Amino acid sequence: MINFVENKNPMPSQDPNVRNKNFVEVTSGYTDKMAINEAMRCLQCRDKPCTGGCPVLVKIPEFIAQVAKGEFEEAFQIIGTTNSLPAVCGRVCPQENQCEGECVRGKDGEPVAIGRLERFVADWHRDHFGDIKDQPTKANGHKAAIVGSGPAGLACAGDLIVEGYDVTVFESLHKEGGVLAYGIPEFRLPKSIVQMEVDKLADKGVKFVKDAVVGKIFSVDELLNEGYESVFVGTGAGLPRFMNMPGENLLGVYSANEYLTRINLMKAYKAEYDTPIKVNKNVAVIGGGNVAMDSARCAKRMGAENVYIVYRRSMDEIPARKEEIEHAIEEGIIFKLLNNPVQVIGDDKKYVTGLECVEMELGEPDASGRRRPIEKKGSNFVLDVDAVIVSIGTNLNKLILETTENLEANKNGGIGASDDDGVTSNPAVFAGGDAVTGAATVILAMGAGKKAAAGMISYMENK
Ligand code: FAD
Ligand code: SF4
Ligand code: SF4
Helix, strand or coil: CCCCCCCCCCCCCCCHEEECCCCCCCCCCHHHHHHHHCCCCCCCCCCCHHHHHCCCCCHHHHHHHHHHHHHHHHHHHHHCCCCCCCCHHHHHCCHHHCCHHHHHHHHHHHCCHHHHHHHHHHHHHHHHHCCCCCCCCCCCCEEEEEEEEHHHHHHHHHHCCCCCCCCEEEECCCCCCCCHHHCCCCCCCCCHHHHHHHHHHHHHHEEEEEECCEECCHHHHHHHCCCCEEEEEEECEEEECCCCCCCCCCCCCCEHHHHHHHHHHHHCCCCCCCCCCCCEEEEEEEEHHHHHHHHHHHHCCCCCCCCEEECCCCCCCCCCCHHHHHHHCCCEEEEEEEEEEEEEEEECCCEEEEEEEEEEEEEECCCCCCCEEEEEECCCCEEECCCCEECCCCCCCHHHHHHHHHHCECCCCCCCCCCCCCECCCCCEEEECHHHHHCCHHHHHHHHHHHHHHHHHHHHHHC
């Protein structure tokens, strides 16, 4: 029976004025009944446009049909044929531009809540079968190395280990997960979910070597000489970008990556951790993407009274996910739109005391297709803040490119790799995720890791 209600079943979530003071997950997920009710909104379209909108082609109508019948484990198995991180993707995928963006129910009301259903199914499986340990797979005698344990590296490791490869993942940080661990905050993606995915891979036999910066302690070429037949590079794009404006070296200016790493990876929000972080009263976050929203919402939870998003265009151009913007507004984040920072102001002890901004207006579209922001002469003003978080994007770290023989860059400065199978200019080296594309999404990184695993298998079998 189809449920013709126009809107999605609402997601249960914490009250904004309560959640903006804690790091507990904002939304608590559908109940069984809500999930079945939402699944019944699916029309089971024969041409499956929703699946076409998913970068890893999740069998959406098929898994939703099982949810509608209350067959949740069946649904999990169907998702698992193409997506190894459904609990993560169900929470953080930009569904509105992907699967849900293509859903026909969206033409006349809201699309089916595909992401929420995917999360529900993954959480249901964890609650009922999470304690069952995966068994080590039968070794096939081939050895492969993976550099970086973000979604690209984890997906690649997952596909190699099930085929019997001896897989070692080298990670520069003291915790696995990449951005899932150090960037996306606990209140959007609980770290226990990321850890469970890592543990599942370890149960199957994947070895994780942490605190290992490849390119410093040993190179990709040394890994190849030491018996790894193929190497996947999934090192992400974590090098912070700054505005290059006066005052950016003052005390109280953070890159978003540093700020989020202190809070998420090094748990500065927990009293039992010694991670140093100052509780600021007024915080300006420069930028309008997901990273800026995460930084602003973290600053609020850390105790700031006023948190401003300073963005040079308008709400129509802001790149963050709609849901994240709505959550930020509900939590009391103040949007200073059409404002561009000019300089950070400090006191004689070099501590931040303000952010000078100038008002902007929008002109003709630029090369990105978005209307170009133009400065309104003489409209400068100072925002009274004691911390500034710069969140205007990241660059690729060149370490692996500079320390690996015959590894060529692509035109964006990332590692040059084939879209089809991730192979680079060195036939034994594969790459994927943000290290190739620049900052993108979890699901695209995961898809790239899976394609590269197929490429590596073909290379190792045929060499
Ligand atoms: P990463 O996740 O960056 O992982 C790379 C790993 O490689 C890291 O662990 C790093 O420590 C390690 N590494 C780097 N160099 C070396 C080396 N030399 N040796 C060993 N290890 C190394 N995407 C979404 O889809 N939805 C969201 O809501 C979303 N929110 C985001 C919020 C934040 C704060 C950030 C920063 C990003 C967000 N993204 C989001 C983007 C998404 O997280 C990334 O596109 C994705 O994580 C890229 O995966 P990856 O595996 O390529 O790289
Ligand atoms: Fe949608 Fe992401 Fe799931 Fe694909 S993986 S179906 S894009 S939520
Ligand atoms: Fe269901 Fe929407 Fe996919 Fe149609 S497009 S099958 S309604 S999820």
